[in-house]
Amino acid sequence: MSVAHILPGRGNHALPAEPVNLGGEFGRTDWMDNGLVRVLFRADGRFDIMDHSTGRHVIGAGRLEDSEDAGDSYDWSAGGHPVPQAAGRGEKMHERVLATDSRFADMDENNRQVYLTIEQQDDWTATVRLHIAWALPARFNDSTQTRSEEMEWNTIDHYITLRSGHPYGRGRNLGQQLM
Numbered sequence: 217m218s219v220a221h222i223l224p225g226r227g228n229h230a231l232p233a234e235p236v237n238l239g240g241e242f243g244r245t246d247w248m249d250n251g252l253v254r255v256l257f258r259a260d261g262r263f264d265i266m267d268h269s270t271g272r273h274v275i276g277a278g279r280l281e282d283s284e285d286a287g288d289s290y291d292w293s294a295g296g297h298p299v300p301q302a303a304g305r306g307e308k309m310h311e312r313v314l315a316t317d318s319r320f321a322d323m324d325e326n327n328r329q330v331y332l333t334i335e336q337q338d339d340w341t342a343t344v345r346l347h348i349a350w351a352l353p354a355r356f357n358d359s360t361q362t363r364s365e366e367m368e369w370n371t372i373d374h375y376i377t378l379r380s381g382h383p384y385g386r387g388r389n390l391g392q393q394l395m
Contacts, residue, residue: 232381235339245332248342248376252383255376260322261330261348263376265385278374278387279322282352283315284363295361317363319352327351327367339380346374 234251247256256264258276265274286295294315321328328350335343349371353363377386 231339234380236337236342236378236380238334238337238342238344245334245344248344248378250378250380250382252381253378253385255344255378255385257332257344257346258322259330260325261328261346261372262322263346263374267383269383276322278346279320280348280350280372281318281320282350283318284353284356286356286358286361295356295363316361317353321348321350321372324350335375341377341379343375343377346376348372348374 236248236250238245238248240246245257247254249255252268254266254268256266258264261280262276262278265277266272283292284295285292296316328348331347331349333345333347335345337343349369351367351369354366354368355364356362357364373390375388375390379386
């Protein structure tokens, strides 16, 4: 037995709501909008989200933070608080320590490059790839509890999708270190 489903065509007449549009100035893609949600792309790699029905804004979504990791293979721990290898759990920390070297991609203009690519676009859906290349310290020195001066490029890709008639965008993030 076979089952056939009758699906609407992909023409404009069958759209559930407004089409997904992309736009910007000087040939750039600065925003995407489906009539319910608008996503505004920033040059520093972050993006803002605006809900048309409520007027609510999410400012600076996708902000990337890097902090040194002096942790063992189990969890993250800030530098400046060494625990000898094979010493067991060590002394209990009574307060959570803060990172001594913390960076934000949007504030690290000299070590950051941002590219935006339209991965897919039609009236029904659009996906934008926000590609961020960010140079970060290559290693952490256990003996000095500091990060190296040598930098290595890392990439982070945000894939942001809007669909016609959907009040929510979809996002997916991928990252990798380039040697």
